[in-house]
Amino acid sequence: MTSSPPRRRVDPDRRRRIIDATIAVIEAEGVAGTTHRRIAAVADVPLGSLTYHFTGLDELIRLAFEQVAEASSDGVLARLEQATTREEAITATVDVIAGNLWSTPQTLLLSYELYAYAARHPEIAAIMRGWMARSRAALERHFDPLTARAIDALIEGIGIHDSVDTDPLTPEQVEAVIRRVAG
Structure with a gap:
């Protein structure tokens, strides 16, 4: 029996959720305390999602x-x-x-x-x-x-x-x- 490839989780709101999480982190920690890890934790997404959807922290802060x-x-x-x-x-x-x-x-x-x-x-x-x-x-x-x-x-x-x-x-x-x- 062959195993099927892992199913990709469909999450159409992920990008928006990450931006919202960035806003929450800026509010809680200030821009200086805003990190990829904190944003990913608040958004409840894998850290790699940030680099998949965004070019970097500067883009996230700008979009926020x-x-x-x-x-x-x-x-x-x-x-x-x-x-x-x-x-x-x-x-x-x-x-x-x-x-x-x-x-x-x-x-x-x-x-x-x-x-x-x-x-x-x-x-x-x-x-x-x-x-x-x-x-x-x-x-x-x-x-x-x-x-x-x-x-x-x-x-x-x-x-x-x-x-x-x-x-x-x-x-x-x-x-x-x-x-x-x-x-």
Whole structure:
């Protein structure tokens, strides 16, 4: 009796699971602590799967940050795109900031890692520029480009500050700041 070749496990979501695991490892260990072995363990895949599906750790980190940037901006953009007037855009921006649509604990932590990593890796900085361009384009539907840029910075900046501030801004204070910037 001849033995048949081993059956290959069908796992169509493996690539996505590995990227998700990379995000989890970056969140838990930081980029500096992200290794192939840790990613494989979290993804529950053989170590060889990483080199089969990806060219290396740099690609995994880039894809993870692309996914984080896209997911982070999607919620913000969805809320901003509901606005049809400038007044609704101000309200939407307040909702984004005060409602923590962008600044969840996970997003903040991953954003810190992304900013630090991008400072040393220009190809990753391009991901951030794409994220900012998407936000600014949504804001520019209601504000001039300079104001949109300032409001975009406030969305991230206030979220970052409020994450560690013992007295975070109230929605009313956020609205007052946005109205001052918007003129």
